[in-house]
Amino acid sequence: MGAVGGLHRLHGPEAEADPMGLYEKLRAEHGAVAPVLVSGDLPAWLVLGHRENLDVARTPSRFARDPRGWRDMKEGRVPADTPLGPMVAWVPVCNFTDGPTHERLRGAVVESLERFDKRGIRRYVTRFANQLVDRIAADGHADLVSAFSDQLPMLVMTQLVGAPDEHGPRLVKAARDMLQGTETALQSDRYVTVTLEQLVRDRKVQPSRDLASWLLEHPARLTDTEVLMHLRVVLIAAYETTANLIANTLRTVLTDQRFRASLSGGHMTLPDALEQVLWDDPPINTIIGRWATGDTLLGGKQIKAGDMLLLGLAAGNVDPQIRPDPDTSVRGNRSHLAFSSGPHECPGQDIGRAIADTGIEVLLDRLPDLQLAVDASRLQWRGTLMSRHLLALPVRFSPRVVPEAHPHGEQPAGHPPHVVIPPQPTVRPTPAGTRRRPGWWRRLLARFPSGA
Template sequence: MTDTSEHSRPEALPTPPPQCPASKLGPGPGGRTRLYGPEAESDLYGLYERLRAEHGPVAPVLLHDDLPAWLVLGYRENLDVARTPSRFSRDSRLWTEMREGRVPPDHPLCPIVTWQPICVFTDGEQHERWRGAVNDAIARFDRRGIRRHVTQCANQLVDRFCASGKADLVSQFAEPLPMMAMTELLGMPEEFSPELVSAGRDMIKGSATAVQSNEFVQETLRKLVARKHARPGADFTSWLLEHPSGLSDDEVQQHLRLVLIAAFETTANLMANTLKMVLTDVRFRASLAGGHMTLPDAVEQVLWDEPPFMNILGRWATQDTELAGRQIKAGDALVMGLAAANVDTAVRPDLDAPIHGNRAHLAFSGGAHECPGQDVGRAIAGTGIDALLLRLPDIKLAIEESELDYRSTLMCRHLTSLPVAFTPHQPSHSEPTAEEGQDDSPHSAVPRTTPSAPSGQVTALRRPWWTSFRNWFRRS
């Protein structure tokens, strides 16, 4: 699928300048709480509960540079916002702060709030046109081809560190694997993925270098679109270019950016959080080993408890309105608190109780703008985790769980590292078996040209408790 023609490589992302100092502690102007800085970075869930106790399901907060916004904490209130575009639009041009010039072009939030010709910034007919093109292109993916490619990529990554007997599963596995998969699906040269990992994660942090990182991603995709005009293939980029809706090059480029960054961040975080749960949660292991929890159940539990996107800045009031007793003014910004909604006791009275087969979480948002690629993300994460655990059956956490460190930003909370140890062995260069290539999912995509079936066989390993991971997709 990947285009192997000659290509000009965008200039590498320059070395980032030093980060701006964190904001000071304490309330900001107007008594609003800052949704960034030390408190949010050190204890995001604690901040949610403090805000919920003080303000209820909708809390007044401050974004970067003390821009006012509303954080929606309640589950039902988040669904209300997601399902009523007539009151809460995705069009960021409505934002009062931006219209009045308080969000300059170099503001760290600009890469995620500046209006662009993509489906996430529109509602109504225009949204249906753009979203329809994205949905149709995603539907053409061959799930067997995705799993086969992800298994091969996962084995390549494991081969890089398996002889050492130790690894960091965040930087050496959970982060590179989704971008390796996405560059293939987009028809992009694979060697771009390391730099895109760095730029993609930086641009959604709201960091001092977010705008710079965004430009690197944009230039990479701009050249990809031009190349696919000349040499189309069986890939997402080519399918968008040939779609009957007649997307312009800029529209295609911006949707590629949307899919690439959203898929990378959500899948990397989902993989890291699931692996952490596998390695640290005794109840999880016992339940899975005993057959009481299937792997899809386990992943949905992670999506309830630690969603890949904690918050989404992306709704603006179209009119003066009320939400949970709060007076929202036309042009106000609303932050959808997906993680806070998932732990709302109004829908989860017992937060310690396991959730089986329940996909009612808001990890992928809701309403017309619910993530269209969530099943592809599950396929990448599940296949990658399966391949890793088959290769390293005695893997264990190399440090105490209390030593694990998280980094929180406006949108995400992710592990900075996940150090593990295992019995060293030489790279096997193994390929997926015929069984791994099977696809009996009810959501199978339209068949496309895919790589030839591999001839190698995976070396048999003793059956650890997590061999039930192999039934992931046939049960989902």
């Protein structure tokens, strides 16, 4: 693995191709906390131990979420165009704040999300999942990433945040485009922002039963900008993590015969299967970051005030101290780190689980003879510092007749209107060396100076 001055980089082809191999190498060399280099050879600490990850996540008094305490940033060593931009550039959202401000903002998000009826969410998922399966059922083959896992979460989340139905398919494309940093990422970014800005304006005039309306009317009295920012955070974060969770679970079902046999034989429920995948192949490998509020000791390492720490979620899930044999089942155990922990634990994890397990259930019920169409060794991922995204999951199955649409275009009670889902373009990874275009956070920083 690439190293400078004895420190391993967490970026580059080798690290992205086998992140788990790198984590184990670092654990063998350094123990539960390892010194590493991130983009631009910036120093950081990667937390590998399960217990140490919990310590960092649960004690914001020692390890703050606010990136303005990062010593390298304050001392001018972080390039303005760093690819870490969206993870280290402060904006007024709950995941970049601590203390009373965090409690106010997160409280509004959590309490608003809790107003959703879980059965209603599952009805949305069922409807959209069936629509997606309808598009491929007669073909006998498909790529489940582009045709299913990349689309379902955003179609559902569009309904939950309150965006108009016709924006769902375009938001799918725009979100993926933004996350890849393609040549059209700025246009996609603008589309997402304009859509949510209009949504906030509309819901101020005509409230509905959706996240935008509930954030606007919450007693925490969020500003319009705070509502917009949190809608965006929820939309993009839920999309990426849930899309990865669906793809990772489907890959496991299709490549691990014992796993599939346990699932199809009734020895494992689909929710159990999801938890196993959250242990073995979490949708986010690493969270950037936390910043030490003072000199402290962690995992036997001397951490200095202002140091950046990375939560190693995937590494912590296979910590030998809590999981000596990573091949063993952890059925019924939710102590994995997939959704982090502490005051910044993912507030939408139950919605993500509902989208994933209901969507996969529909898919496997409609296409029970799904088989991987290529050898598992040919599957490819696009790796980043934070996660790995499966590029394609080609499958084959017996072609099936698509059921007729509901008579006269009417929808069963409780279901969203039918959304016409257009074909999606082929998504290619950004070529090595291509400069990623600056994201939405650059413009927002102009509104919110670092001293705000």
